[in-house]
Amino acid sequence: MKIGIEKIGFYTPHIYVDMEKLAEARGVEPAKFTIGIGQSQMAVAPITQDSVTLAANAALSIIDDEDREKIDFVIFGSESGIDHSKSGAVYVHRLVGLNPHARAVEVKQACYGATAGIQMAKGHVALNPESKVLVLGSDIARYGLDTPGESTQGAGAVAMIISANPRIMELESHNVYLTNDIMDFWRPIYSDKAFVDGKFSNEQYILFFNKVWEVYKEKSGLELSDMEAICYHLPYTKMGLKALRTVLEEAPEVDRERLLENYQVSTLYNRNVGNIYTGSLYLSLLSLLENKDDLKEGARIGMFSYGSGAVGELFSGVLQPNFREHLNIEGHNKLFDTRKEVSIEEYEQIFNETLPEDGADIELDIDKDPAPIVLSGVVDNKRQYVNKRS
Numbered sequence: 001m002k003i004g005i006e007k008i009g010f011y012t013p014h015i016y017v018d019m020e021k022l023a024e025a026r027g028v029e030p031a032k033f034t035i036g037i038g039q040s041q042m043a044v045a046p047i048t049q050d051s052v053t054l055a056a057n058a059a060l061s062i063i064d065d066e067d068r069e070k071i072d073f074v075i076f077g078s079e080s081g082i083d084h085s086k087s088g089a090v091y092v093h094r095l096v097g098l099n100p101h102a103r104a105v106e107v108k109q110a111c112y113g114a115t116a117g118i119q120m121a122k123g124h125v126a127l128n129p130e131s132k133v134l135v136l137g138s139d140i141a142r143y144g145l146d147t148p149g150e151s152t153q154g155a156g157a158v159a160m161i162i163s164a165n166p167r168i169m170e171l172e173s174h175n176v177y178l179t180n181d182i183m184d185f186w187r188p189i190y191s192d193k194a195f196v197d198g199k200f201s202n203e204q205y206i207l208f209f210n211k212v213w214e215v216y217k218e219k220s221g222l223e224l225s226d227m228e229a230i231c232y233h234l235p236y237t238k239m240g241l242k243a244l245r246t247v248l249e250e251a252p253e254v255d256r257e258r259l260l261e262n263y264q265v266s267t268l269y270n271r272n273v274g275n276i277y278t279g280s281l282y283l284s285l286l287s288l289l290e291n292k293d294d295l296k297e298g299a300r301i302g303m304f305s306y307g308s309g310a311v312g313e314l315f316s317g318v319l320q321p322n323f324r325e326h327l328n329i330e331g332h333n334k335l336f337d338t339r340k341e342v343s344i345e346e347y348e349q350i351f352n353e354t355l356p357e358d359g360a361d362i363e364l365d366i367d368k369d370p371a372p373i374v375l376s377g378v379v380d381n382k383r384q385y386v387n388k389r390s
């Protein structure tokens with residue numbers, strides 16, 4: 001039985017910051033952000049968007065009534081969840097109108113959460129071939145204003161349906177995973193901003209990639225030349241390139257050129273959104289699929305997932321016949337084209353505008369946010385979500 005990605009969708013907030021302007025405001029050479037880090041724009045989450053609304057908006061963009069009936073498992077990968085007890089999946093389940101006979105859980109391991117979700121979904125579908133699983137990767141990356149991590153923030157969500165009808169990409173089974181207890185990036189429960197040892201995190205990312213790649217080759221018998229492209233978790237677009245470069249020498253010139261060219265295509269969306277943590281690898285896949293016109297069915301795509309702390313996984317997938325017909329290229333182009341730039345002052349104001357921490361009620365102005373699903377306020381310590389379409 002083939003199992004894999006049947007549908008994939010994406011959502012990012014309607015506002016962004018220009019990275020050259022952010023660099024100027026921070027007294028940094030713009031090329032450091034646009035070339036050294038490799039980011040052009042950074043999505044900014046208004047107070048009316050959180051990890052639940054981002055995920056629900058991404059899900060809404062892909063599901064139809066048949067999915068609503070058949071989805072019996074919702075897996076919400078996030079490291080910026082909104083509750084220590086209740087899962088984001090339960091809110092999304094209601095907001096997009098799914099069949100009540102579904103499981104709904106949240107999975108956490110930094111940026112690795114959605115990958116764990118996909119692999120759990122694969123197991124579920126293997127046991128229940130009629131099922132569909134909704135896997136969500138949704139986050140707002142926050143390091144703080146004028147911190148070294150600031151240029152690697154972002155916000156957005158990816159939603160995928162995993163089923164035995166993988167119209168886009170079949171998942172192969174030569175997965176290799178690795179866990180090591182390290183402190184490269186973490187977020188204590190009392191903090192809404194991440195703590196990070198930046199240089200160490202970069203080194204560990206590359207080390208994890210090298211280790212899983214070596215074992216993947218042994219386990220699968222495959223080499224770089226068997227890969228049409230390798231998509232990476234992209235905290236910033238230069239990061240995956242650094243990892244790719246460490247193995248490129250293994251391949252003949254023709255394969256090196258292809259992998260480098262496809263790497264650039266796989267970073268186009270991420271370059272204009274920033275780090276979306278759990279969804280980042282899948283945004284990179286989407287970027288490749290929607291922007292590379294000559295990808296063919298049967299092409300194998302390597303996927304490197306890294307979640308600080310840390311867990312890494314390398315797996316691969318094979319593109320299916322007519323996969324392009326099941327993408328939403330027009331919708332995603334529109335999402336990008338209708339975004340609005342905010343000034344650095346506006347971004348700073350939005351960054352500092354947070355929900356009350358003392359349990360006070362708040363009503364938010366949802367008219368400024370064009371998203372279908374928004375956070376409209378907090379009443380009695382309960383977040384209030386609205387689907388403007390229902």
Ligand code: HMG
Nearest residue numbers: 029031032036110111148149152198201202205235307308
């Ligand atoms: P930094 O200290 O601001 O930057 O931190 P830098 O001094 O290392 O410079 C960055 C790059 O810009 C360097 O390139 C410079 O040479 C270059 P590199 O040598 O690395 O190739 N540069 C220039 N290039 C062109 N023109 C110029 C110029 N000036 C400098 N004028 C850092 C950068 C990424 C460490 C920081 O932003 C940070 O801490 N970010 C957060 C952590 C992070 O993203 N880590 C990535 C790996 S861990 C991961 O992916 C997991 C994560 O997503 C979380 C999770 O799993 O949950 C983060």
